[in-house]
Amino acid sequence: MDATSKPHKIPPVMALYAERHNIFQLMQGLAEALLLQQPPEPINFMIDHLKKDNDEVPRVFIMGPPASGKTTIARWICKHLSATYLCPQQLVSLKLLKRSREAMAYQANEQVVPDHLWASLLEERLNDVDCVKLGWVLDGFPETRKQALRLQSVGIAPRHVIVLHAPDMVLVERNLGKLIDPVTQEVYHTTFDWPIDFTVQKRLVRPEGISEQATAKRILESHRNIPGLLQTYQTNHKAINADQPCVDVFAQALSFVQSRPHSEAPFVPRVLLLGPPGSGKSLQAALLNQKYGLVNISFGDLLREKVAAGTPLGDLIKPSFESGYPVSDSIVLHVLKDRLTQDDCLTYGWVLHGFPRDADQADIIKHTGYEPNRVFLLNLPIEVAMQRVCQRATDPISGERYHTIFKPPTDEEVHRRLRRNPRDRPEQVESKADFYNRQVAELEEYYEDSIFLNADQDPYTIFEYIESCLVKPLPVTAL
Template sequence: MDATSKPHNIPPAMGLYAEKNKIFQLMQNLMEALLVHQPSDPIDFMISHLKKDNNEVPSILIVGPPASGKTTISHWLCKHLGASYLCLRDLLYNNSLKKSKEALAYIAQKEKVPDELWVALLEERLNSEDCVNFGWVLDGFPKTRKQVLLLQSIGISPQHVVVLYAPDTVLMERNLGKLLDPLTQEVYHSTFDWPIDVTVQKRLVVPEGISEQSTTRKLLKSQRNIPGILQAYQENHKRINADQPCADVFAQALNYVQSRPRTNAPFVPRIILLGLPGSGKSLQAALLAQKYDMVNICFGDLLREKVAAYTAVGELIRPYLESGYPVIDSVVLRVLKERLSQHDCQTFGWVLHGFPRDVDQADLISHCHHEPNRTFFLNLPAEVAMQRICQRTTDPVTGERYHSIFKPPTEEEVHQRLCRNPKDSPEHVELKIDFYNRQVADLEDYYEDAIFINADQDPYTVFEYIESCLVNPLPVKNTYPI
């Protein structure tokens, strides 16, 4: 959506193939990997990199002060995304890692494990098959800027960094209330998460290192280190307030990690707007066309233009428009394909409304190589649609449009001469709504990546949401329900 780079002049077939197979993102990822690793044999390296086919798998850091909920959010994200959970404790006791014994030796001597050793352990773990194929969520690391720089030096760069924060008083209360089940190592809380099992209640103990003085020291250390970590991840971090219900924190974190950063890949918008009559499709199409110079195609107007121009295809369409019957699909496809193939549509993109009306027509668009890359359903209650349409009128003298509720005329003379289009009668609108409701479920199934918007709100709010889905890549969808 970078207007300064237009015109793109990308043929439709090429654009469809590149977007479907993520060619531009693939090239960008390859270049990043080459610059980070600088292999001696770039060709073999790129072949090996492509075989991994893991550009879309999650790579997430969860950082924050003690008791901010890092472990809980990390586990929930892993369960939802199907990723591997990583933390320093698991690295330490993972016998499959070659350097785990070396790290345990430091622990046995009550010495601090060097940062370089932690990073080496992490690098070895990230090369495991599960992390490569399904992604990973790292809990509570890095803790300092030095650790961040060590990670970057070996090419470990997460796509998303979630930073949890909360007031110190809240964190203190959470940490001091922690209790540990020595048998299962499960952590509970005396206020927020008390176990139901009486047997478990009796064997709970206070974890080592949990005291007011120790917690204060850890919080101060975290406050000193967090700014340095954020400085290293300025472009890909999100701060989330952890002083709210855990489900809300998780929802915000999940929404963020499923988002994708903007890219410089050329993007020619091909948009379809679907919705009930009165849902605002025409207005949204006009706003998009005005701001992004894309072609606004109202399918009904397109057919009427052909008839008005007395073209050969227009003469085929005329009997259908005069009788009120739908134009046959073969003629529809001919008109639509001709318009979408023109230079302005291929260069600047298009926004189509009034078509398709059913799945068969949606299939026609795909088969003529003009498949949309964004489909929006503008959802609106039927009673609101009736109110919007049936109460609108037009001044035959000035052509000004009015509405008895939202835009009534101020002059009585104007009010007396207002006329209503016969197509806006309640009976006619009810037929249109009934037809749409019979087709919408199949259309929603057909357009699996469609975006659903509540159209019963300010039209400019709707436009801002549509716009955000154009300038930003769509979120990554996963198949791992909670």
């Protein structure tokens, strides 16, 4: 392959295989694991690493000042993702760990547990089957940059780091009202989160060392340490304001944990826009073309171009246009494959709209070898579609498009010469929308990873969401 010429003529099946099986991410994960663990037998280590098949399981640190909600959020994430909950006190009390007694001796003598001992306990715990297979969430550790660097030195690196923060007065108020269930270790509060079960109420206890002065001291210490921790995990942390309802904090934390880290894998967008008439497919395609250079392919326009060019293929398409019958699948396959294999599509990517109309046509795209890697379904009520389409018109002189409600012409002369496309008649639009609604269930099933969008909103809001799904990896919803 000549590295000086582009586009590289890589067979499409190779690119599809790499994307479908995350080949680049797999190799990146292997390289990271090798550099972190530095095993004496790299080949055997890579084989064992691949057998674990745990590259997508959560590995999360949750940090923040006291009473910021670390334990609650950590336990909720563990319940939602079936991950293993970890905390420093749990590591010390777990007698199966080789050095837990040593750590307990330090605490019994009211001495600080050394950082190297914490790292040893955590390293041993993370090698257990539940942490390897299900992933883990570590609550309240590390507390200092020194501890974080120590963890890095033994190869413990989180994929996501959540840092909770809130005003000091809120933290003090929360901490002074904190109560713990000694059986389940669930955290409650006298004001904000009182348990409904009377049995649980009776057995709640106040944690040791809870006072206004002690709380203020711990908050101050946290403020001193957080900047160093953020510097250590500057590329994979998210700060979340904990001074809001707990469910909102959890929603933000969960969304972050399910997001994928940035990948250096080559990515050429192949976007498919599906939706009824008036859902804004043409506008979104134009915006993607304008900002990212994606080739804008309107399938209807593509067929009309072939007819207008007078090519032999256009002569085969023309009778279908005149009779109103669909173009045969063999011709469609030839036209589509010819366009998608051109250099601009291979180099910059493409956005296709107006095709497919059903699952059989979706299969045609698959046979071209260039399947879409992002599919967006634009949903729109029929009433809104009728309003958008049936009241639009075009100025035959300037080519400018207008709408009687959203964009009426200001010039009376322009208003008089406006012409409406016969395809925008109410009965035509209703027929197309009805056909789409009958086929959309099959399309949703065919493109099981498709992204649903509400098209009844500002088009630039829709574009921002589409844009975010292109520039960032899709979240891991199967965790």
